[in-house]
Amino acid sequence: MNPEQARWFGENFANVVGNVERVIIGKAEAIRLAVTCLLAEGHLLLEDYPGTGKTTLARALAQSVQGTNSRIQFTPDLLPSDVTGVTIYDQKSGEFEFHQGPIFASIVLADEINRASPKTQSALLEVMEESRVTVDGQSYTVGQPFMVIATQNPIEQAGTYRLPEAQLDRFLMKTTLGYPDHEATMRILATGGSRPRSTALPSVISTSQVAEMSQLANSVHIESSVFDYIARLTAATRTVDDVRLGVSIRGALALVRASRVWAASLGRHFVVPDDIKMLAIPCLAHRLILDPEAEFNGVQAVDVMAEVVGSVPPPTERQPA
Template sequence: MSVTQEQADWFAEAFGKLVGNVEQAILGKEHVIRLVVAAMLTNGHVLLEDFPGTGKTVLAKALANTLDGTHSRIQFTPDLLPSDVTGVTIYDQGKGIFEFHKGPIFASIVLADEINRASPKTQSALLEVMEEGRVTVDGVSHEVGSPFMVIATQNPVEQAGTYTLPEAQLDRFLFKTSLGYPDHDTAVTLLLDSSNRARDAGITPIIASSSVVTMAQLASEVFVDAAVLGYLNEIVTATRTDVSSTLGVSMRGALALARAAKTWALSQGRTFVTPDDIRDLAVPVLAHRIMVDPEADFAGVTAEEIVNRILVEVAPPAFRAA
């Protein structure tokens, strides 16, 4: 079933309202907010990597408050256990049965703060839920429900005592992005409002959980021409053969870009994906899935530079496939 222009206009309007609501807490970062909202409507997860104090946690809380659903925050520490995330089965003496007590992962929006500070075992427990959408404890599966989104944060500095996410686990995040520091005018505005210590607290829900599911389903039905998909595949293939990379983008990454491009196109009121949608999302979707060659890394080459170079080298389709 194809998406009508009327549905596309409704989606774009709703998308804009979601972004505007979150932007009340995070000023001057519209593009990053659009990425995070797009991830939620693509049933994907986001990894925010940035320096301390740039608003990563505020962004996650603001999005959670925008959604009329449940949300939770997990502060990752070295002593955090997998059961602290997923939940645990406890014997109820009064009833004479074992009962499952849900962990904080059972929420619509889950903020995994400083995910790289937890042990690999605990990280794996979280990332398994992200991939499967359910928790298995003592052989029994428990669905986390829908919508379900994890916003994980990590600090690129202070690496002592942290556990870097392996490439296979990074691959499970739809987007990896950062907020960065605000520009001068935005910084002055924030300083003028310095007495407001919880900007996200004023955000009120404007969308129901069921509407998020409906929007995600609508986005999945956006049309993508074969020529655009061919262009996407050429970009992904080039990441695997680039001289500066030792590991390119997997097929999971290619599928993630295709799905995200549909949501991105619909958020702009279009019923079809263009090569520009692929280009707009290539870096946040693909860069964190690339392993840079050690020599190139030593020379200062980054995964983002590799993707941008490929976007210059690979020509977009000039015609529509038959």
């Protein structure tokens, strides 16, 4: 990536963020993380309270990139075929026809994903990793761009199924929208909360440009000293007292992908250590498996990851090639 391409990337990124901000007020950082996740070809996990704008975020993001969006309300009786689709026999043609499920969309909101059974949750594993589903031995691609925004309610835990480590690792980032501050609340109230604001949002870039930006982000330069910093960060998570299982190599690669997009979004064609520090918690904290005793004592993975970031010194000079 050259400086001109980085500037073009940054302008398009800012346009998408600004467009989504028209309906998600006062949450610029969360929106930037969501757009970064989309362009890094990853998936986003939102652990948030009801009514904070998760569905609106998914819809606004899809509309901003000329994509489609769908919502799957996960419940205990939801079946895998309700997510992926089902093959039905057509008596007129005498052939089996595949009817696509709601997973076939650009932005898929998996609402309260931890309420579905592990069997249904596992239906997302293949499509999140390979952007395709397999039904009755036949594979179907979901297209590009493709992103799953899954939500969890941190308050109600009755009747839920904890996401397994393998599935948590499939999410590039985990973040939260949270409640708006006083100023943002006043702006929201002044609009009257009219629904047309979130349903008639114009697109600012095309899906082909999203694919082009994703490809372009892969060419953002990362020095060996920054790779060394990422390696030291992830290795440090495996030796912390309260952690039973640290960050895997998949987590380190996720941080690399996200940091390239983040750097380009700021108009740079190279990654700096501050990009890694900014993204370490959203990309890595949810991958930590804490000791049961630490969890019982109220230790949070976010706090553990913050301590790791604070204890591992960033590079201050280039390493020789």
